[in-house]
Amino acid sequence: MEYMILIYADEAHYEAMAEGQMASLMADFASYTQALEAAGVLRGGAELAPVGSATSVRVRNGKPVITDGPFAETKEQLGGYYLLDCANLDEALVWAGRCPAASLGTIEVRPVTA
Amino acid sequence: MAGDAVTAVEHVFRQEKGRVLAGLMRRFGDLGLAEDVLQEACRKALELWPRAGIPDNPAAWLSAVARNAGLDHLRRAGRSVSEAEAVLSCLPAAVMEETQAIEDDRLRLLFICCHPALAPEAQVALALRTLCGLSTAEIARAFGVAETALSQRLLRARRKIAEARIPFELPPEQELQPRLAQVLHVIYLVFSEGYCASGGDTLLRADLCAEALRLGRLLPGEPEVQGLLALMLLQASRGPARLSPGGELLTLEEQDRRLWDDALIAEGLAVLALALPARAPGPYQLQAAIAALHAQAPTASATDWRQISALYGALLRHKPEPMILLNAVIACAMAHGAEHGLAWLARLEAVPSLANSHYLHAARADLLRRQGDRQGALAAYARAAMLASNAVERQYLLRRHGEMRLPLV
Numbered sequence: 127m128e129y130m131i132l133i134y135a136d137e138a139h140y141e142a143m144a145e146g147q148m149a150s151l152m153a154d155f156a157s158y159t160q161a162l163e164a165a166g167v168l169r170g171g172a173e174l175a176p177v178g179s180a181t182s183v184r185v186r187n188g189k190p191v192i193t194d195g196p197f198a199e200t201k202e203q204l205g206g207y208y209l210l211d212c213a214n215l216d217e218a219l220v221w222a223g224r225c226p227a228a229s230l231g232t233i234e235v236r237p238v239t240a
Numbered sequence: 241m242a243g244d245a246v247t248a249v250e251h252v253f254r255q256e257k258g259r260v261l262a263g264l265m266r267r268f269g270d271l272g273l274a275e276d277v278l279q280e281a282c283r284k285a286l287e288l289w290p291r292a293g294i295p296d297n298p299a300a301w302l303s304a305v306a307r308n309a310g311l312d313h314l315r316r317a318g319r320s321v322s323e324a325e326a327v328l329s330c331l332p333a334a335v336m337e338e339t340q341a342i343e344d345d346r347l348r349l350l351f352i353c354c355h356p357a358l359a360p361e362a363q364v365a366l367a368l369r370t371l372c373g374l375s376t377a378e379i380a381r382a383f384g385v386a387e388t389a390l391s392q393r394l395l396r397a398r399r400k401i402a403e404a405r406i407p408f409e410l411p412p413e414q415e416l417q418p419r420l421a422q423v424l425h426v427i428y429l430v431f432s433e434g435y436c437a438s439g440g441d442t443l444l445r446a447d448l449c450a451e452a453l454r455l456g457r458l459l460p461g462e463p464e465v466q467g468l469l470a471l472m473l474l475q476a477s478r479g480p481a482r483l484s485p486g487g488e489l490l491t492l493e494e495q496d497r498r499l500w501d502d503a504l505i506a507e508g509l510a511v512l513a514l515a516l517p518a519r520a521p522g523p524y525q526l527q528a529a530i531a532a533l534h535a536q537a538p539t540a541s542a543t544d545w546r547q548i549s550a551l552y553g554a555l556l557r558h559k560p561e562p563m564i565l566l567n568a569v570i571a572c573a574m575a576h577g578a579e580h581g582l583a584w585l586a587r588l589e590a591v592p593s594l595a596n597s598h599y600l601h602a603a604r605a606d607l608l609r610r611q612g613d614r615q616g617a618l619a620a621y622a623r624a625a626m627l628a629s630n631a632v633e634r635q636y637l638l639r640r641h642g643e644m645r646l647p648l649v
Contacts (some may be wrong), residue, residue: 127405147317197405212407213354213406213407214405214406214407215357215406215407216406216407216409216411216412217412218417219357219415220412220414235404237404237405238404
């Protein structure tokens with residue numbers, strides 16, 4: 127079963143990081159991704175550009191309405207995702223807990239409809 | 241007579257449904273379907289048993305009828321007959337599996353009910369529904385919520401179990417400890433629902449206490465598990481003495497200790513003794529140790545309040561909760577003098593969450609009474625009775641208030 131691992135954290139936190147801290151976080155993400163690959167559960171994933179680059183589209187009365195900004199202004203922003211194939215929720219939750227950003231923000235685990 | 245027969249059937253349901261459901265869950269792998277077909281079997285049993293009598297093996301009867309209903313459902317849902325028969329073929333001929341397999345399934349079901357991915361308020365409701373066999377109406381009454389709201393809560397939980405695929409398995413090794421804590425919490429809630437609930441059906445409440453003990457025994461023999469078991473056994477031992485013949489709540493001091501159940505006390509003390517050598521005291525072991533000291537005191541005045549007061553101090557570090565705080569105050573007053581307790585209570589009254597707690601005013605009333613301050617005690621009992629929401633507790637406080645008005649002999 128596939129699960130989306132949605133990574134939410136405060137972007138300001140990343141921006142405030144010293145260069146060395148950022149480098150070690152990136153290294154942690156690289157080895158996390160490797161571990162997911164080695165376990166054979168990785169189906170996809172990406173880091174997203176900062177939320178300042180987000181654009182939202184809504185179609186109202188048949189016309190697209192385009193606005194600057196994300197779906198909702200929140201304290202923590204969606205910064206990336208992994209798509210995992212796990213046996214069950216417990217397995218997905220263990221992987222989510224190992225995500226390097228779990229100690230900085232919140233990892234939301236969502237099953238993907240089959 | 242018909243009412244009695246129905247009550248007897250409901251009692252059997254509560255004893256057997258948890259086991260039957262665990263077996264159905266194993267076979268069908270779908271909690272919603274397992275519950276639906278079990279409910280259908282119970283409906284048939286309710287029609288038949290009060291007239292024809294309860295079968296010798298009610299669990300086997302319920303399993304067989306529910307299993308057939310499940311197969312019918314699979315056929316109707318368009319699954320091929322061969323698929324339905326494949327499900328049938330993996331059902332044991334003797335219908336009921338060996339006890340150990342069932343108990344393992346019950347343990348798995350318990351961990352599902354207490355899964356942190358489910359809303360906390362849904363966890364205990366789900367445990368009462370699936371493991372203790374309570375009806376939605378009974379659970380709604382116990383929580384004081386509308387039945388429709390409770391059904392919704394259960395429906396959401398069941399849907400999440402299926403959609404997010406919460407596994408019918410024990411948690412992974414590294415998750416076991418934190419998950420176990422929640423399981424203990426839910427078991428104790430089930431027990432407390434049976435033990436503390438005011439009014440209602442006494443048979444139902446006894447069933448809940450018994451079920452909580454059975455669930456506790458399924459768990460691995462870790463110190464806190466043993467602590468919880470000991471605590472429940474020691475509390476249950478006082479069951480027969482807790483209420484007066486008129487149904488009034490009696491304090492430990494007032495209870496007739498000859499009514500305490502010696503066998504349960506002995507078992508509780510023995511289970512607690514198993515836990516203590518591990519030297520890993522947690523909140524359940526500490527509460528059990530407190531209950532053990534009460535159980536071992538031949539009379540109320542012979543209670544070892546100094547040790548109890550010290551244990552409450554340790555418990556407060558684990559659980560800094562208002563109710564524990566108040567019990568710690570009372571123990572301190574009993575051990576070191578009412579004036580110490582009253583001074584502590586005066587400070588607590590400044591805490592907003594406690595200012596209107598009937599427990600706080602009841603504690604103050606009790607200490608004032610012990611000091612011989614009748615006017616102060618009268619006012620405090622009246623205040624506590626006004627704030628109490630539980631009828632049995634309010635009755636107790638009013639009785640105390642009434643006693644204060646009598647001239648002292």
